[in-house]
Amino acid sequence: MTAPWSGGAVTGRARCVLAPNPGPMTLDGTNTWVLVEPGSTDAVVVDPGPLDEGHLAAVLTAVEDAGARVTETVLTHGHLDHAEAAPRFxxxxxSRVRAVGRGHDDLGDGDVVRAGGLELRVVATPGHTxxxxSLALPADHVLLTGDTVLGRGTTVVAHPDGELGAYLDSLERIAALTGDGSVTAILPGHGPVVPDAAAMxxxxxxxxxxxxxxxxxxxxDGAASEDDPVEGVLRRVYADVPASVWPAARLSIRAQLAHLAR
Structure with missing residues (x-):
């Protein structure tokens, strides 16, 4: 069943196409965002998702339904559930693929991606990776956050590529955007739209x-003296977390230990 935020217009400029890759780490699946300025024929697609031809066909249908064509493909980060399909798409x-890292170093903090009157401002939010x-869409007062802020639950700091200090700084940056009214809602990479960005x-x-x-x-309490402090912390702190997400918990624990060691 399609998630209720998928398939139709979410804001005046954004619609979501849900990828068929649900799981413990991806929630309902990856949200691929199609962004079109009203009256324009140019579209930006954010995070085309996993390499699934059916999903890419659904994204193209959403673009065509908006009366547009894709001129820019943008990645919030390089994890495969967001970026694997980018070359094929x-x-x-x-369209050209724009991102940070992995050979795509053409976007930086404050850069603006434009397409037919649409303007997306890049907000550097490292930490998850x-x-x-993240991508601010000022006209709709929304922020596309990839995996930095999810629509449900919390995200992983994917150590060693991810880093907790950077992640905490990124949350402060997003909080500042919600505090001045620039961002009121979040369009996440997984899970439902977040209508109250500040609260999340x-x-x-x-x-x-x-x-x-x-x-x-x-x-x-003793985890520091165990042969594997990560497992010691896991048992004491994440005992109520489903075993299916323990691999992600271990990554976050390593990020936390590295942060505390500094």
Whole structure:
């Protein structure tokens, strides 16, 4: 069943196509975003997703339904569930792929991606990965966050590429955007649209602070002296987390330990 935020217009400029890759790490699947300025024939596609021809066909249908063609393909980061299809999608559409890292170093903080009157401003938000960016759509007061902020639950800091200090700084940057009214809603890479961006970012910041306190306590309670402190923290702090997401939890624990060691 298609998620309720997928398939139709979410804002005046954004519509979502949900990729068929649900799972513990991807929630309902990857959200591919089709962005078109009203009255324009140029579209930006953000995160074409996994290499699935059926999904790419659905994205192209959404673009055609908007009366547009793809001129820009943008990646929020390089994880395969967001970026694997990018070369194939560029081949199909003739669009260029823009991103940070992995041979795509053509986007930086504050850069603006334009397509037929549409303007997307790049906000550097490393932490989940080193190459993570978010994309502000000022006309709709929304921020496309990739995996930096999800529509449900919390994200992983994918150590060693991801780094907790950078992630905390990125949350502060997003909080500033919600605080000045520039961003009121979040269009995430996974999960539903977040209508109250400020509340979600506040939750994320509190959650990270609480997790760090829990890790400190776990280390003090004996995890630091175990042969594998990561497993010691996992048992003490993440005991209520489903085993299916333990691999992600271990990555975040390593990021937390590295952060505390600094």
């Amino acid at each position: 560029a081949e199909i559409t003739g 080193a190459d993570s960016i 970012v506040a939750f994320y910041r509190v959650h990270r602070a609480e997790r760090l306190d829990q890790v400190r306590q776990a280390l003090a």
